[in-house]
Amino acid sequence: MDKKSQKDEQRRIAENQVEASRSEHNSKHKRTGITLNVLIILVGLAIVGVLWLVFFLTADDSKEPTETKPKTEQTQKADEAKKDDTKPKETEKPKETTEKSDDPNVSQVIKKDWKPVGTEQKGDHVNSYEMKSQDWEEKVNAFSKATGIDKGDMTIWYVGRGEDPATQSIGTVTTKSDPDTAFRVYITWIDGEGWKPTKVEELKTNDKKN
Template sequence: MAKYNSRLDRRSKSKSNKVLNIMIAVVVLLIVVVGATILTGNGSDKENASTEVKDEDKNTNENSADRESEQKEDENTVSMDEESNSAESEDQDKKNEEEKEDVPEEKESVALDDSSAQIEEGSEPNVEKTIVHPDWEPVGTQQSGEHVSSYDMGTPDWQEKVKALSYATGIPEDNMTVWYIEGNGGPQKSIGTVTEKGGSTAYRVYLQWTDGQGWQPTKVEELVENDKD
């Protein structure tokens, strides 16, 4: 009986040792697996971190390159705009100079009572006096080619007639009322009747066209009353 119990004890101890060894092996295996997982995870994290840093650097470089490209484009655009504005300004200045050359020089009016004026008593019932001044000149013209006298209000020839009437009488255009402009026996002769705005004295002005130089006053009659009112 005692021998049987001893055998049972040895068998029990042998089984316990096997179980213990298996458990130790399992624990060691778990430790190895966990350690490998941790190492692998750290390596992956490092690789991911490295990749993210590279991507960030790449994005930063690309953004920097884009900003430099945009800046160059903006500078080129500004430069082109400045060149365009400069060219437009030069063209406008040239155009203004050409227009100034085309505009006749403004003639300074000679006073009707100037000492050099030749004043005579009127020879007609409605003429108070007749004035002729030796310094009267053509007022200039922008017309070219064969001259055709126009009596249509607002045309270049009409406007130049008005300018000559103002020049002869000394009444500024913006303060002058033009009552009538008509022909005077020929295509290059005209007569205009004007007064100062709000004024009662009327003047009849005789004009003569000079080719290339414009209308020139030849005589002014101060009227007793405005016969075109």
């Protein structure tokens, strides 16, 4: 083989080696690119999976109903006692009881634990029956409280002394519109607190009308 042929052969071999090296480099580059793409996809899927899992667990926790335990009888009584304690004592209505009477003109006797109506009087109390006196005005307040009749709608038929003339009085009252439905009211003086209703008798007929 002449020198020229040898040079051409060497050149082809060198070119083949370069081409093979270039092909191998390109192949490695492609494999690296594919591997990176696969890793990126896997990481993305992992992130999506973690986010979905966190969201699912959070949503599941928020939907879980709060367990409500039934109240026992003792717990209910305790709750009711607390509610009763929070009510202002002065707004509690006194318990009403009714009784029969030996008086043939009394249909029923009404009793409550009424509170005194209060007083503006100072010093020693004097049981007064003067219609313009402070004591008389406070008697009327006690009659109104015991019967539920407003003072502006009340007709006073009689006011007299009770068993203890110094501390007790009795009044017979009706509404202005119904003078036949009469109430006999018993009141007692409490020092510093005023007149306190003690008993109301509902009358069958107004015995002070005639």
